[in-house]
Amino acid sequence: MKIALLGTGFGQAHAAVYAARPDINEVVVFGRTPEKLKNIADKFGFATTTDLDALITDPSVDLVDVCLPTPLHADVAVRVMEAGKDVLVELPLATTLDDAQRVIDTATATGRHAFVDMFSRFSPANEHLHQAVADQRYGRLKHLEVEGRTALMWEGYQLGLDSLALDMMHADFDLVTSLLGAPDAVHVAGTEGPGGRGSAADVVLGYRDAGARCTSSSLMPKPYGMRGGYRATFTGAVLEHTMSTDFNGPGAGSLTAYTLDGEKPVDLADTSPYAAMIGHVLDVLAGRSENRIAPTSALDALRLTLDVHHRLTGKTA
Structure with a gap:
């Protein structure tokens, strides 16, 4: 499996989980700051890029993990699914209920898996x-x-x-x-x-x-x-x-x-709740589990x- 990890801040917590999993073949990290990308590359050995569009549309990517600033979550999640990828979105899913529904509707329309990082x-x-x-x-x-x-x-x-x-x-x-x-x-x-x-x-x-x-x-x-x-x-x-x-x-x-x-x-x-959450995502993608953190399940909160x-x-x- 190949993971696209978007974000060099909180994304580092997810990067540590991916680095410890033998079933992850490749991780590519997107960020805006070369210095932060270098730190992640040095720490985890992951490839890095500053080209978000190319990473989202890369046909070899299986899952996109969105750890970008909160206002970007919904728009990027929609783009990812429309590009034919499954998506894991750091919480919260969106900054409005309308945007949250847009993510849900896109998942239904595209048939892609969508997950919200309800790690707790x-x-x-x-x-x-x-x-x-x-x-x-x-x-x-x-x-x-x-x-x-x-x-x-x-x-x-x-x-x-x-x-x-x-x-x-x-x-x-x-x-x-x-x-x-x-x-x-x-x-x-x-x-x-x-x-x-x-x-x-x-x-x-x-x-x-x-x-x-x-x-x-x-x-x-x-x-x-x-x-x-x-x-x-x-x-x-x-x-x-x-x-x-x-x-x-x-x-x-x-x-x-x-x-x-x-x-x-x-x-x-x-x-670790983070490791268990990511493990659950990978189990769902492999057909071993039902999605416990689908966007609809996060709406009440x-x-x-x-x-x-x-x-x-x-x-x-």
Whole structure:
């Protein structure tokens, strides 16, 4: 298989996964900055190019992995599928619901596979939470708190209020909506760092018989790295997940169950969600699995993400 990887920023996390897979024959990386391309070539041994059009239309490419800036996701995904390629799009899928639907319609019209990098669905801690809710092993889920905190680890990427919901909170909203559905009420507050460098937001979500809260901050100092997790309160227990990581993406972290019987750690598989997500994509393309991260499956979270984004920025949909 030959992969076209578009983007030299966050695309490096995907590049590390491809480099470790023996079933990937070739990876070509597109970028705009020769220095960044050289760094990737030196680190992973991948070919590089600054010619996006030639790479998208290259008949030898099987899958195009889009890790470009968020406003470009939908347009490039459509171009890729119209060029006869399958496409993996970094989250979020689009910056409007109309653009998201355009991607979905193009996938239907062309018959190509489209994937959205909902990597958090492959987190062992999140999978455990989903299973616990499904089989009600701790009773009913009453409240879910999800938190993410990060330093500005990507050069030139400020994560101000104009991008915090889209680029940092979207995966958290996917977890909440997949467990509790669309909220009945949404309350949002945000603040921005000096010069738009970093921001923080608190989002409280109301449901008829449950509640949720998502908080995110990109105001942390560089040594802090990235940390987060969730606290899920059931009628019979509390599940608490904590995670810390670096540029290469979240690890398994720790998960603890608190019940009337005491405190008990939950064993988690030592699995990278990014590696598991890409593995799933390749399994689908090989006919070994059904697509768990199709664009239609991301729409509920995208609706909430865009709602919060518009409230944080003061822009209308």
